[in-house]
Amino acid sequence: MDTLFREDAYARDCIATVTAVDERGIRLDRTVFYPTGGGQPGDSGALRFDGLEVRIRDTVKGDGADDIIHVPEEGQPLPAPGTAVEAVIDWERRYRHMRMHTALHLLCAVVPGSVTGGQIGADKSRLDFNVPAESLDKDAIAEAVNRLIAADSPVGTQWITDEEMAAKPELVRTMSVKPPTGSGRVRLLSVENVDLQPCGGTHVARTGEIGGIEVTKIENKGKQNRRVVIALKD
Template identity: 55%
Template sequence: MTELLYRTDPYLREAPGRVVGHTEEGGVIVAPALFYPKGGGQPGDSGWLEWDGKRLPIATAVKGEDGVASVLVPAEPAALPPKGAHVVQVLDWERRHKHMRVHTALHLLSVVVPLPVTGGQIGAGNGRLDFMMPEPPEDRDALEQALNDLVDRDLPVGEEWISEADLDANPGLVKTLSVMPPRGTGTVRLVWIGDGAEQVDLQPCGGTHVARTGEIGAVKLRKIENKGKQNRRVSIVLDS
């Protein structure tokens, strides 16, 4: 399997690679993969490829037919680097970093709102989770304060891997009802927040995250919207 640079080092802003294929739709597959492909509510990365004095803007990245490869989608029709070409992959780092901050903040939101998650979306500076929440929170300001208190604790964020059998034995690890962890490889990636006795969250996730919660910065809650008899949408925005 192609090395997934976005997973092994989410802070890597650019990396050399080689074109290993094209898709019928005009996408480019580069190995190792630096661009995060759209999935789990997180948008695909954008940026550009450079080779032989040329530059190809990349609008987004999506998963390939195998569910693993990152297919780079050009921003507009253009000549593609040929198969076998050596390229430099460059991320729109500011956008990726905001995705990382928001994604980690949403994990913390699922801590301060300990209810089943029915949906979610990550943006560059904002995001939301939908909860199975028949009644709105009694104190919205207290909820926002609890979220920022976790951010301010500057807790470390990391990953571990467990077998699919272990996940089956611990179904409570899965908070999201709408998106199930990818299966088929025998192992599942867990993202944890907080070390040892300080751990506040542990759940399956394939996305990119910041290394410490303090990197998220101040978070504001937007209006809590009613999305049906049992569901409410809680949206957040980064303060800067």
């Protein structure tokens, strides 16, 4: 499958061909739909064909690295294999995920300690850090992240080999999720002079697009496990 979102996170639609349909959902030969992974929710949207529209409520990974399943809402007529469809994502929801995901990379750069978990949402997102509570100040964290946002730094991706990844374990900040290896290369997310780490998600092109965040709360989730929750300001 051609995963268009990996090369262009701003692609909102594409023309594709249905390759398979079963009880799990619909597979296409190419897609702009991001599948659930790395804490980022799968895209929702629609597949349009022959004057019909199938609403897609979720997108998930299938059996292989590039096997993506588009999960339809129930009770809809499904396209047969070989059907040409227009695949269209819910852009407003995806764009909020892109802004949130990039904001979490800035949060990761601001807060010391390893990341033990995280979750991205359109309304709020979080990262869990292995760090003492007394070292975290809600207002100071928000101010530091918003300075990085205001700097409007470029955000991009680059690829390194599995061997290069193995030689640079310091690039991995997340303890709970290991970067995918085995395909020969690993995708890195780069925020210029701020952050560089493995990530397969979708992000904005510049930090200024995030628009500002607030830290809504810091929760105690264990002896040294602190959850930092953020929300976009708009």
